[in-house]
Amino acid sequence: MRERVRGLIFDKDGTLFDFNATWSAWCHGFILGIAEGDPARAAALAERLGYELGNRRFLKSSPVIAGTMDFVVEAALGVRPDFGEAPLRRHIACSTAAAPQIEAAPLAALLDRLTAAGLVLGVATNDSEEPARAHLERAGVLDRFAFIAGYDSGHGAKPTPGMLLAFSEATGIPPGSCVMIGDSLHDLTSGRAAGMTTVGVLTGLASAEDLAPHADAILPDIGALPAWLGLTD
Incomplete structure (x- = not known):
């Protein structure tokens, strides 16, 4: 394993789970549901x-890729102000929690391999x-993570570094011994x-060319992490 790496903190959507495969169907149904049969809406x-x-x-270029629920709420209210913010937030929270998640790589086996090597794992998601906890629990991997934070957990949202610094504080691992893994510029900016x-x-929508200026390494998916870290079987 690479020297000094002790902690790994993952983005969720587009990193642990394939972005398009997971969220395209949800977004299609969400839009049609909010529109209630009105093509213009x-x-x-x-x-x-x-x-x-x-x-x-x-x-x-979709702002949803790295955005928070606040953006989706604002966008929907711009089309359906009659829906009401509180009911809309409840609707989005319930529907996203129930959305089937498509793993970017077989998660249980991968995370077990990483923790067996002594690495401490976390999730920082917008x-x-x-x-987020519901998705990880449904995938059967919630217990592999020592730290899980969303944009509403009190540490701010990416691209600010609050969630990552909170991971470092919670685990006692200095930031210099941690790796942030993500599919968007928001993820990499927060890590830096x-x-x-x-x-x-590359399991989100950004290309290698998009990410390269902000990344120390580019991998096809998280399944390539053990080799990059130099883990041996």
């Missing part, structure tokens, strides 16, 4: 979310903490700001 919300309804995919090594993965 559906088109307006899709535009705000950076989503192509016809192709059922996110645009590379999703809310409650659905926290003083961590940064690893980009």
